[in-house]
Amino acid sequence: MLARRIYQFLIVYAVGLALLLGLKYLAGLSDYVIPGPPLIWQTFHEVYGRYTADTLNTFSVAVFGQVISIGLATGIGILGRQATWFGNFVKVAAYNVQAYPIVALAPIIFILLGDGFITRLVIAAMICYFPLLLVVLGVMGEPVTEIEHFYRITGRMRWQLEVKIRAFENLHKLTTVVAGSATLAMAGTIVAEFIAANAGIGYSIRIALYQSDLGKILIALFLIGICLSVYQALLEWAGAQVHRRWETIDGGAA
Amino acid sequence: MRPLGAVLTLTGISRYKNNKLMQISCDDIALALVGAETPIFAALNFNLKGPGFHALFGPSGVGKTTLARLLIGQMRPDSGGIRIDGCPRRLYAYNLERLPGWSSVGRHLEKITPASQRPRCAELAAAFGIEPVLGQRFARLSLGQKNRVNLIRYLVQDFELLIMDESLANVDERTRGRIITTIKTLFPDRFFLYISHNAIEVARFCRQVLVLRGAHREPQALTVPGLDGNGEAAPPPAMEKALLTIMNAI
Numbered sequence: 001m002l003a004r005r006i007y008q009f010l011i012v013y014a015v016g017l018a019l020l021l022g023l024k025y026l027a028g029l030s031d032y033v034i035p036g037p038p039l040i041w042q043t044f045h046e047v048y049g050r051y052t053a054d055t056l057n058t059f060s061v062a063v064f065g066q067v068i069s070i071g072l073a074t075g076i077g078i079l080g081r082q083a084t085w086f087g088n089f090v091k092v093a094a095y096n097v098q099a100y101p102i103v104a105l106a107p108i109i110f111i112l113l114g115d116g117f118i119t120r121l122v123i124a125a126m127i128c129y130f131p132l133l134l135v136v137l138g139v140m141g142e143p144v145t146e147i148e149h150f151y152r153i154t155g156r157m158r159w160q161l162e163v164k165i166r167a168f169e170n171l172h173k174l175t176t177v178v179a180g181s182a183t184l185a186m187a188g189t190i191v192a193e194f195i196a197a198n199a200g201i202g203y204s205i206r207i208a209l210y211q212s213d214l215g216k217i218l219i220a221l222f223l224i225g226i227c228l229s230v231y232q233a234l235l236e237w238a239g240a241q242v243h244r245r246w247e248t249i250d251g252g253a254a
Numbered sequence: 255m256r257p258l259g260a261v262l263t264l265t266g267i268s269r270y271k272n273n274k275l276m277q278i279s280c281d282d283i284a285l286a287l288v289g290a291e292t293p294i295f296a297a298l299n300f301n302l303k304g305p306g307f308h309a310l311f312g313p314s315g316v317g318k319t320t321l322a323r324l325l326i327g328q329m330r331p332d333s334g335g336i337r338i339d340g341c342p343r344r345l346y347a348y349n350l351e352r353l354p355g356w357s358s359v360g361r362h363l364e365k366i367t368p369a370s371q372r373p374r375c376a377e378l379a380a381a382f383g384i385e386p387v388l389g390q391r392f393a394r395l396s397l398g399q400k401n402r403v404n405l406i407r408y409l410v411q412d413f414e415l416l417i418m419d420e421s422l423a424n425v426d427e428r429t430r431g432r433i434i435t436t437i438k439t440l441f442p443d444r445f446f447l448y449i450s451h452n453a454i455e456v457a458r459f460c461r462q463v464l465v466l467r468g469a470h471r472e473p474q475a476l477t478v479p480g481l482d483g484n485g486e487a488a489p490p491p492a493m494e495k496a497l498l499t500i501m502n503a504i
Contacts, residue, residue: 146350146351146352147351147352147353147354149346149348149351150347150351150366150404150407150408153326153345153346154345154366154411156366164354164356165354168354168355168356169355246355246356
């Protein structure tokens with residue numbers, strides 16, 4: 001799983017790099033616009049230590065933000081699953097609010113909270129929260145009638161059991177969206193850092209942009225990609241473990 | 255556990271707890287499903303007296319499942335009245351139900367069976383032939399085994415009326431006969447309404463067969479007597495007569 005994720009990323013990265021270099025040699029662009037392989041290699045040696053630390057800094061914020069968003073989406077999804085006016089209100093509110101781009105709200109968050117850790121965390125959480133919420137709402141709002149019927153008609157249904165049934169029946173969907181939202185959390189953090197933060201790989205990319213140093217940006221992208229590939233593989237592995245465990249454990253609420 | 259108040263007498267009609275008559279009556283039921291061009295029921299009238307093993311029979315699409323859902327209160331008729339006496343606890347089992355996938359069949363049955371019904375549950379598991387699969391997950395069972403497991407979990411609940419909507423589909427004929435006989439023997443004071451497409455089976459085992467004929471027919475439902483057998487071979491002339499009566503009623 002991990003090896004597959006990494007080599008998939010390496011293929012995509014290599015293709016992108018090849019296209020850039022192809023453009024450079026075809027259009028006869030200077031190293032100032034698109035650096036050649038020796039210069040990229042030299043830049044890598046110069047910055048990889050600092051950029052690795054920056055990437056890990058960004059990654060830690062992204063993971064924290066993702067955990068918060070998973071908790072929020074689960075809570076709201078459970079509240080919004082009911083076919084009551086409150087459940088419908090939560091669903092409608094969630095669908096409407098998610099239509100608004102969070103990046104557009106980022107400046108307000110920076111003005112109110114400054115450019116520190118909390119701001120990066122909030123933006124990361126908000127960006128990966130809505131896709132998660134929509135999936136959790138969809139899963140929790142969809143009755144699994146052929147399983148739930150027995151519990152309803154015999155008066156045994158409780159909300160915990162309802163949530164458990166729906167989560168179990170859609171476990172693959174839930175673990176997939178959690179793994180997918182890791183990319184969004186990382187993207188959210190980088191966007192926040194790029195806009196106004198004073199730390200992280202997004203901040204380093206902003207500096208590189210001001211210096212018009214494409215080599216540094218390529219190194220940053222490489223490290224972000226490797227970091228995300230490892231994280232996503234880890235999440236997929238964890239999801240598979242949860243699925244296997246639920247399928248083999250003989251127990252539960254019902 | 256058999257309710258103390260259950261008594262079988264009085265011209266074949268039973269009286270249940272508090273001397274209450276066990277019966278289902280429908281009076282001029284009309285129902286049109288959303289989006290349907292014709293109503294499913296126009297003026298449905300019938301009266302079924304319990305307890306016992308009765309059948310709801312009719313061609314596909316005639317409204318058997320809809321009627322079952324009306325009887326348990328999952329749907330409401332557009333007009334007309336439904337009266338169910340002596341059956342405060344009504345259950346409805348259907349053949350597409352599934353058990354949660356996180357535990358084995360045996361573990362699930364253990365969890366949902368009231369303590370007082372544990373011996374009954376074991377008895378049913380043996381009679382229904384599902385003992386060998388109790389350690390397996392529901393998803394791994396055959397369709398027939400799934401239906402038998404599902405039926406058992408309803409039979410171990412407290413109920414007076416159980417509607418079995420094709421609950422023995424995909425079960426071989428011999429096992430079906432054994433299961434129905436077991437149910438009739440173990441639960442003589444309960445009211446069963448068995449939805450089936452098998453005319454021979456309903457004629458042989460059921461006390462009354464409620465035949466649904468469609469909204470365009472008058473009357474929409476006819477109640478015909480079955481042989482109410484208990485596993486013994488029915489005399490061919492009696493079987494032929496019962497079958498003809500049912501088929502002519504459609």
